[in-house]
């Protein structure tokens with residue numbers, strides 16, 4: 001079994017975790033926002049509110065934290081700052097457009113959000129190549145999570161179109 005990645009030195013370990021920090025921070029804030037919306041709408045949640053809570057917790061929260069940490073710990077080299085910025089902007093602008101577009105029933109906005117999310121997932125996929133010397137089970141798990149979220153984008157968009165039309 002490939003040896004799990006051990007930070008070559010503390011500096012590199014710190015640099016890697018620093019690259020993961022914005023994903024963890026925004027992801028955690030999304031989970032808290034989901035919880036607050038669930039609490040505030042608990043008495044009579046609409047379908048969109050219930051969906052928005054699930055989307056905030058699962059995609060904007062858990063998936064973002066797992067992919068941000070995964071990329072930082074599994075990438076062969078510490079990801080460049082501009083790559084991280086591009087991923088964060090595409091992922092979170094994508095999430096925001098999907099949320100606003102779905103709740104406001106503006107399909108073009110939802111579709112644009114789905115496209116931006118797909119772009120973020122392609123960037124995150126490329127950051128950890130399958131040739132990585134890291135533990136292959138961890139790299140496979142990381143790629144599988146990206147595939148699950150990527151596949152759920154067109155499914156969600158079709159559901160939104162079926163709902164509105």
Ligand code: HEM
Nearest residue numbers: 047048051058059098102114149152153156157159160163
């Ligand atoms: C792990 C990931 C995901 C899971 C488990 C999931 C699950 C679901 C489920 C169960 C529904 C149907 C909800 C209902 O009947 O009201 C749904 C709807 C939807 N999903 Fe996802 N989804 C995931 C990821 C995504 C992603 C990445 C997108 C981004 C485009 C997305 C966009 C949507 C949209 C737009 C709807 C329709 C909401 C509505 O019109 O009310 N989902 N999703």
